[in-house]
Amino acid sequence: DVKVTQSSRYLVKRTGEKVFLECVQDMDHENMFWYRQDPGLGLRLIYFSYDVKMKEKGDIPEGYSVSREKKERFSLILESASTNQTSMYLCASTIFRGNNQPQHFGDGTRLSIL
Amino acid sequence: GESVGLHLPTLSVQEGDNSIINCAYSNSASDYFIWYKQESGKGPQFIIDIRSNMDKRQGQRVTVLLNKTVKHLSLQIAATQPGDSAVYFCAERSNDYKLSFGAGTTVTVRA
DSSP: OOOOEEESSEEOTTTTTEEEEEEEESOOSEEEEEEETTTTEEEEEOOOOOTTTOOOOOSOOOEEEEEEEEEEEEEEEEESSOOGGGGEEEEESSSSOSSOOOOOEEEEEEEEEO | OOOOEEEEEEEEEEEOOOEEEEEEEEOTOEEEEEEEEEOOTOOEEEEEEEEEOOSSOOOSSEEEEEEEOOOTTEEEESSOOOOGGGEEEEEEEEESOEEEEEEEEEEEEEE
């Protein structure tokens, strides 16, 4: 089975801090994704990456950046955290572009910005 | 832009009955659809998928139906169990990478 691991289940940070959320997958997947999940809004795509050192903006990239230095690891960075970034963050991966395979998700990081 | 929506935000089902969860999508170019289940405190878990060249696919106790004419997707759960209580999402893929998700239907199973 695919294993997507997010480093923290719960995280509390302060406004203005730089925050790192880490995600690791163990199935040599090429594509990795970061979403945020908010009540009534579903999952919204922040950034995705289809290869090492490659990144693409999703639907709501403002206030975020990402890093993919190794194939198995995809990091989400909040450059200067704000209270409207309090949310559940979900990482996902899938094998390669265009295939008919589902994205596999981690269990999420619930981030609170005070 | 495209949107994926579920018809009802909540569904209450008697244990042992069949459940039907509905989803409408708007992008006729979408070629791949997925149903996910999300339990409290966990990430979405893949249940079943279907390609646009099919209209029905069955798994263990679950069936997905796709009606491209009216852009409608449904998930049927047979003999619903307490462990089926969760939020269910449909997702559509309209390009190589990105999925669009509905807001979810919360299914509650009554004993």
